[in-house]
Amino acid sequence: MNLHRRDFLRATAATAAALALPRIASARARPHIVVVGGGFGGATTAKYLRMWSEGAVDVSLIERETAFVSCPMSNLVIGGLKKMADITLDYERLRSNWGVRVITDEALGVEPGRRSVRTARHGEIAGDRLVLAPGVAFESARIEGLTGNEERIPHAWKAGPQTAILRAQLEAMPDGGVFAMTIPRAPYRCPPGPYERACVVAHYLSTTKPRSKLLVLDANEGIIAKKALFERAFARYGTMIEYRPNSTLLAVDAATREAEFEFERVRADVLNVIPPMRAGELATRSGLALINDAWAEVDWLAFGARGMPGVHVIGDAVFPAPGMPKSGHMANQHAKVVAAAILNDLAGLPPNPTPVVMNTCYSFVDDRAAMHVASVHQYDAAKAQLLPVPGAGGLSEEASVAEGRTALKWAYHIWADTLE
Amino acid sequence: MKNRLLASAFVLAGAVAPAQAADPHLARNLAATCANCHGTGGRSVYEPLVGRPREKLLSMLADFRSGEHEATIMHQIVRGYTDEQLELIATWFSEQR
Numbered sequence: 001m002n003l004h005r006r007d008f009l010r011a012t013a014a015t016a017a018a019l020a021l022p023r024i025a026s027a028r029a030r031p032h033i034v035v036v037g038g039g040f041g042g043a044t045t046a047k048y049l050r051m052w053s054e055g056a057v058d059v060s061l062i063e064r065e066t067a068f069v070s071c072p073m074s075n076l077v078i079g080g081l082k083k084m085a086d087i088t089l090d091y092e093r094l095r096s097n098w099g100v101r102v103i104t105d106e107a108l109g110v111e112p113g114r115r116s117v118r119t120a121r122h123g124e125i126a127g128d129r130l131v132l133a134p135g136v137a138f139e140s141a142r143i144e145g146l147t148g149n150e151e152r153i154p155h156a157w158k159a160g161p162q163t164a165i166l167r168a169q170l171e172a173m174p175d176g177g178v179f180a181m182t183i184p185r186a187p188y189r190c191p192p193g194p195y196e197r198a199c200v201v202a203h204y205l206s207t208t209k210p211r212s213k214l215l216v217l218d219a220n221e222g223i224i225a226k227k228a229l230f231e232r233a234f235a236r237y238g239t240m241i242e243y244r245p246n247s248t249l250l251a252v253d254a255a256t257r258e259a260e261f262e263f264e265r266v267r268a269d270v271l272n273v274i275p276p277m278r279a280g281e282l283a284t285r286s287g288l289a290l291i292n293d294a295w296a297e298v299d300w301l302a303f304g305a306r307g308m309p310g311v312h313v314i315g316d317a318v319f320p321a322p323g324m325p326k327s328g329h330m331a332n333q334h335a336k337v338v339a340a341a342i343l344n345d346l347a348g349l350p351p352n353p354t355p356v357v358m359n360t361c362y363s364f365v366d367d368r369a370a371m372h373v374a375s376v377h378q379y380d381a382a383k384a385q386l387l388p389v390p391g392a393g394g395l396s397e398e399a400s401v402a403e404g405r406t407a408l409k410w411a412y413h414i415w416a417d418t419l420e
Numbered sequence: 421m422k423n424r425l426l427a428s429a430f431v432l433a434g435a436v437a438p439a440q441a442a443d444p445h446l447a448r449n450l451a452a453t454c455a456n457c458h459g460t461g462g463r464s465v466y467e468p469l470v471g472r473p474r475e476k477l478l479s480m481l482a483d484f485r486s487g488e489h490e491a492t493i494m495h496q497i498v499r500g501y502t503d504e505q506l507e508l509i510a511t512w513f514s515e516q517r
Contacts, residue, residue, distance in 0.1 A: 048452070051460075052445075329456055336452045340445055352443035358453050358500060360493065374493055376500020392500030396492065403492055409466050410457055417455045 031057040031346050034117055034127030036107045036282060038063030038091060041315030041331030042133035044418045048339035050098040057346065060101045060125060061094065062117060065160070068419060071190065072328050072362075073411050074159035078167050079200030081367050087159060093420040107134075110286035112308045129342050132288075132296075132305070133315045133331065134280025136189050142276050144251035144260075152254045153271045157189060169270045170201065175209035177269035180259060182249045183218040184276040187295070189316050189326045192225035192373065194218075194274060196363035199230070202237040203366040214240055215266060217247035217259070225325075226363060226373055226395060233365035233399060249273060279317035288313060295319035300379060300386045301351040302341035303334060312338050323388040324377060325359055332418055333357035355379050357386055358393075362407035370407040371396035447512040450505050462513045469513040477510035 035046045038061055046061040068089045076082040094100040106120040116126035138155060140146040146153060156166040173179060179201055183194040198216045205212040214237075222245050223230050234241045251260040257271040278284075278294040289297045289306040296313040297306040300321060305311040315331035324330060334357065341351035358376040365371065375393035377386040396403055443449065454462065454469065462469030469477065483489035484498045498506070 047460075052448070332456055333453060336449065336455075340443075340449050340452075344443070344445070349444070352446060352449055353441070354443070354446070356450060356453055356501070356505065358497060360456065360497075372493055374496050376497060378500070389500040392496060392498075394496040400492075406492060413459055413464060413466075414456045417460045420460075 031128045032126075033057055033059050033129050033131065033342060034115075034125055035059060035061045035131045035133065036063075036110075036117055037133035037135060037280070037315070038065070038068060038102070039133055039135050039315065039331060040328035040414070040418050041135075041335050042131065043068065043091070043094060044332045044335035045131050045133065045314065045339050046100040046102075047094055047098050047418070048336055049342065050100055052339060053343055055099060057343070058101070059099075060103055060127065061091070062103045062105055062107050062119060062122075062125065063091065064104065064106045066090070066104050067160075069159040069163070070328070070411065070415060071157075071159045071193075072414070073408075074156070074163045075193065075197045075200050076364060077159075077163050078156060078170060078197060079204045079364075079367075080167070080171070081200065081364075084164055087163075089415055089419050091419065097420060107282050108285065109282065110308075110311065112286070112311055115310050128346070129310050129312065131303075131312045131314065131338055131342070132282060132286065132317070133313075133335075134282035134317050136277040136316045136326070137279065137281045137284075138275040139278055140275050143249055143273065145254060146252050146273060146275065149252070149254035153252055153257065153273050155274050156272060157193075157274050157277075166270070166272055170204065173209065173212065173269045176211040177209070178213045178215060178267070179205065179270045179272070180215040180217060180266050180268035181272040181274065182247070182259065183216070183220065183274055185219040185248070186224050187320055187326060188274070188277045190328075190361075191325050192230070192361055192363045195223055195225065195230040195233075196365075197272075198241060198243075199233050199237075199363070199365040200367075202234075202241050206237060206240060210240075212240070213242065215268070216241060216243045217249065217261065217266065218243065218245050219248040221245055225361075226371060229371050229395060229399065230363075230365075233371075236365070277316075279313075283313065283317050286311075291319040300384065301337075301353065301355060302345070303338045312342070314338050321377065321385045321387065323375065324357075324386065325361065325375075327359055327361055328418075329361060329414060330357065330359045332414060333359070353379070353381070355386065360410060362403065362410055363399075364404060364407065365399045368401045368404045369399040370404040371399040372403060372407075447508040450501075451509050451512040454509065461516055470516045472513060474507075474510045474514035477513060478506065481506050481510065 070087040091102045108118040116124045154166045156162040259266045303312045314334035316326040337355045360374045362370045458464045484494040
């Protein structure tokens with residue numbers, strides 16, 4: 001509490017000082033870090049920079065939304081087990097507890113030479129370092145007929161209005177209807193997420209509309225996360241869930257809610273298309289070095305963007321190291337590595353040569369039971385990568401109510417670690 | 421306890437860079453990997469680590485590793501850290517107030 005109050009007092013003074021100065025880095029006596037994107041990665045970076053520097057660096061966080069809506073647990077809203085309010089948080093405590101300057105605005109692009117971010121309404125915001133956490137962009141254009149029809153054919157893969165739309169469509173679906181969901185080829189955000197969604201939707205249907213059908217059309221060759229566990233979970237719903245691997249979506253018809261695949265055509269009452277993904281638009285607009293023309297290339301000691309000194313990229317937008325999932329937990333862990341590296345750099349020190357990150361992901365299989373996958377990733381100096389530690393991490397033996405409770409506690413903790 | 425931890429450290433040795441010039445904030449950074457489930461600075465309401473005695477934390481970690489202390493997930497996570505790292509983490513939490 002004392003720490004919070006002390007930081008708050010400092011922050012108040014810093015904010016007052018910042019307001020009196022023009023918005024350019026050179027006018028600041030103190031280092032200024034600009035973070036773009038207020039998801040798990042960006043928000044955690046902003047908080048930890050302020051916390052670990054004990055208020056010695058100024059931090060601006062540019063985020064287009066005023067509310068933080070959590071992707072983890074959003075499937076429970078779709079399944080009718082949680083409300084939007086349960087997964088919606090705000091940025092107030094980043095301001096009041098930590099003195100982060102939260103700027104509600106759209107980042108248009110980065111000027112790497114000037115280490116600045118162009119915004120829609122606040123002009124150019126310059127910093128001594130930039131941290132970009134732009135998340136993912138959806139490649140709707142790769143599916144014929146999808147662009148512009150995302151409200152009729154929602155992805156609900158960025159929590160927010162899309163989550164509420166998909167929930168409403170599911171509620172309006174008649175008993176005996178067909179809910180079809182499509183899964184893109186990996187890598188995409190949250191590997192187990194689509195299969196969890198299938199389970200909680202099936203749970204809802206089995207309790208309220210038991211004659212309905214749930215089609216899971218997966219572009220991958222099989223379930224890509226917690227495979228055996230999800231196969232068991234799907235089996236519990238009998239013939240309600242029909243899982244079809246190797247099903248790459250080619251086109252949709254928004255008027256009829258038909259989906260076209262290579263060898264078949266499916267008509268659904270609710271069509272939930274999770275499109276292929278790439279790094280968030282800011283990555284493309286900023287000219288970041290991309291691998292496979294999709295994901296940002298970084299070094300794993302400081303998450304520095306290749307070829308852009310002073311610019312860092314974290315979270316889902318990054319081309320993953322082997323075995324590294326795109327998850328909120330992992331983005332929160334990236335944030336701590338980059339915050340430590342930047343503070344070291346400002347102090348004239350190299351980045352920590354032995355960073356460690358870890359991941360935990362819980363998936364619900366019904367209204368109460370969940371299961372996990374966990375991993376720990378250590379830096380391998382020879383390979384210059386963060387790699388999963390062999391023999392560490394692993395899966396639940398089976399989904400359980402006890403882990404369902406742990407999953408809810410996990411969400412409570414990571415939301416607080418990220419935003420409070 | 422120590423021996424059990426040491427045995428797994430040898431398994432890990434190949435995967436981890438040899439000790440270079442240690443980072444001055446290494447313990448803090450390692451402890452921060454626990455915050456997602458144990459709260460920022462270990463200040464969780466449910467599973468707090470802040471201010472707990474170092475030896476107590478180390479013996480719990482060793483019991484998770486050996487399976488003596490049944491867990492849903494900690495037995496898998498603890499195996500990802502070296503003995504040296506676990507000692508740094510336990511010391512750091514024990515010194516926080």
